[in-house]
Amino acid sequence: xxxxxxxxxxxxxxxxxxxxxxxxxxxLGLSSTCIESVTVATVEACLNAIEHGNQxxxxxxxxxxxxxxxxxxxxxxxxxxxxxxxEAVSAPSGNRKHGSxxxxxxxxxxxxxxxxxxxxxxxxxxxxxxxxxxIGGT
Amino acid sequence: xxxxxxxxxxxxxxxxxxxxxxxxxxxLGLSSTCIESVTVATVEACLNAIEHGNQxxxxxxxxxxxxxxxxxxxxxxxxxxxxxxxEAVSAPSGNRKHGSxxxxxxxxxxxxxxxxxxxxxxxxxxxxxxxxxxIGGT
Amino acid sequence: MNDQRLELSxxxxxxxxxxxxxxxxxxxxxxxxxxxxxxxxxxxxAVALLIDLEGTRIINxxxxxILLEVLEKLMEKNGRLAFCNLTPTIARTFxxxxxxxxxxxxxxxxxxIEELTRLNRAD
Amino acid sequence: MNDQRLELSxxxxxxxxxxxxxxxxxxxxxxxxxxxxxxxxxxxxAVALLIDLEGTRIINxxxxxILLEVLEKLMEKNGRLAFCNLTPTIARTFxxxxxxxxxxxxxxxxxxIEELTRLNRAD
Ligand SMILES: Nc1ncnc2c1ncn2[C@@H]1O[C@H](COP(=O)(O)OP(=O)(O)O)[C@@H](O)[C@H]1O
Ligand SMILES: Nc1ncnc2c1ncn2[C@@H]1O[C@H](COP(=O)(O)OP(=O)(O)O)[C@@H](O)[C@H]1O
Numbered sequence: 001x002x003x004x005x006x007x008x009x010x011x012x013x014x015x016x017x018x019x020x021x022x023x024x025x026x027x028l029g030l031s032s033t034c035i036e037s038v039t040v041a042t043v044e045a046c047l048n049a050i051e052h053g054n055q056x057x058x059x060x061x062x063x064x065x066x067x068x069x070x071x072x073x074x075x076x077x078x079x080x081x082x083x084x085x086x087e088a089v090s091a092p093s094g095n096r097k098h099g100s101x102x103x104x105x106x107x108x109x110x111x112x113x114x115x116x117x118x119x120x121x122x123x124x125x126x127x128x129x130x131x132x133x134x135i136g137g138t
Numbered sequence: 139x140x141x142x143x144x145x146x147x148x149x150x151x152x153x154x155x156x157x158x159x160x161x162x163x164x165x166l167g168l169s170s171t172c173i174e175s176v177t178v179a180t181v182e183a184c185l186n187a188i189e190h191g192n193q194x195x196x197x198x199x200x201x202x203x204x205x206x207x208x209x210x211x212x213x214x215x216x217x218x219x220x221x222x223x224x225e226a227v228s229a230p231s232g233n234r235k236h237g238s239x240x241x242x243x244x245x246x247x248x249x250x251x252x253x254x255x256x257x258x259x260x261x262x263x264x265x266x267x268x269x270x271x272x273i274g275g276t
Numbered sequence: 277m278n279d280q281r282l283e284l285s286x287x288x289x290x291x292x293x294x295x296x297x298x299x300x301x302x303x304x305x306x307x308x309x310x311x312x313x314x315x316x317x318x319x320x321x322a323v324a325l326l327i328d329l330e331g332t333r334i335i336n337x338x339x340x341x342i343l344l345e346v347l348e349k350l351m352e353k354n355g356r357l358a359f360c361n362l363t364p365t366i367a368r369t370f371x372x373x374x375x376x377x378x379x380x381x382x383x384x385x386x387x388x389i390e391e392l393t394r395l396n397r398a399d
Numbered sequence: 400m401n402d403q404r405l406e407l408s409x410x411x412x413x414x415x416x417x418x419x420x421x422x423x424x425x426x427x428x429x430x431x432x433x434x435x436x437x438x439x440x441x442x443x444x445a446v447a448l449l450i451d452l453e454g455t456r457i458i459n460x461x462x463x464x465i466l467l468e469v470l471e472k473l474m475e476k477n478g479r480l481a482f483c484n485l486t487p488t489i490a491r492t493f494x495x496x497x498x499x500x501x502x503x504x505x506x507x508x509x510x511x512i513e514e515l516t517r518l519n520r521a522d
Pocket of ligand 2: 186187189190191217219220221222227242243244245246247265337
């Protein structure tokens, strides 16, 4: 199973990826809670690709993989924007004082918490966020 | 604007294409009636690619084009199944006697009626249904 | 997430009108679900069926062809089939596929129920 | 088609509880729409706000961060914010983002309204 989306940066286009995750997840027999958490992570990765990418569109790849006796749902979101250093991104604080900073910067934190394994490769012109979710044994 | 979907033949995957048409159409400022009719045509073309294709997935390409002083929304659905002779497909009859034949064979008729221009290229291993809808002057 | 799964509700009203409200994607499964609900309403004595498609935006030809079969079965029994709250695209699809020829199409639910109840009384 | 656009309804109930039902996609726009409705309920005298998310399956961090801002403003005025009918994923997102720390989360609408009304009375 492999699904690829090449999406332009039009408003709410992340919902095309959300729909794809939903239907693939349903076909794989995943629970709606699992599907919804993968959807939220995918939506966040798409939003980053739209906001921080080069506005010339981005790609989403969804596939299943077997590795180490386990099956995984693997989602990659790729953009060709300026890139960033993922190590340098600090996690936002829920305890910030009112007005101290905008309530932003939660995307990567959500992606890492909702998925089992996340790997971000980024350099100027190419960012790939690779997210994996365990979906059972082989 | 260009959007490409490479979709596996999982149940209801045509709704990924429907969502893409909806969001692109909204971004182009098309009316909901226009968007819905293009959606129904796209869904029918996807269902044919799923049902008559080789079950190994199919592609949907959505783009805008300018030609002859007009702007068009162009949707292509491509599969790699056995193909068919589009000329040999007879339109179904609404007046058939009960039980005379299953109520099938409406897909291509709907596509042709709902879109402004439809071109079907088919040979064994490659079928491309190209549908165009006028969306204003340039 | 499952927003496009068909949501169905049904009711048998005074005057023999069976009401089915369907919101979602009318494909193979969705069409069959509507047909099943209609069969139950017929068993309970409905003589006219009204399908309210408010909230339905996507249909496909297989789903509509199942509704065509429902219509044919109903016509054999002298029953009536009507629809209301169709989007222009769904109305057009029903016309193309010949469903609009034998089923009545009303703008809204109230008008439809009134008219169907009147016709049932007249029979 | 527009199934994922946010559908909103609101009501100011006896006891100062403002109820907002939101179904759809809570993104930037959706979060802002909820914030606007809440501001109108506060103007009309609400002291506790209940957001019922039945029918909401997709949210994003920008939408939730707008709800966080609403929460902060409410806390400054000693108002209360509560949610009900959260899917497990939405509940988890609210926890990750710290919204669950200061807002109350109830299973269903009835329990939430009872408790909020009781607390308002106790003030
Ligand atoms: N695809 C990307 N390309 C470039 N920079 C990115 C990308 N994704 C994230 N970043 C950087 O990481 C920061 C944190 O991202 P995130 O946690 O998603 O929060 P937010 O996007 O709300 O700021 C962003 O502000 C941005 O600087
Ligand atoms: N993508 C395709 N590949 C092969 N054959 C096709 C394809 N699309 C349509 N056909 C042929 O044309 C016929 C009519 O198609 P259609 O009008 O969509 O109705 P249906 O699919 O319900 O039979 C099909 O039965 C099939 O034989």
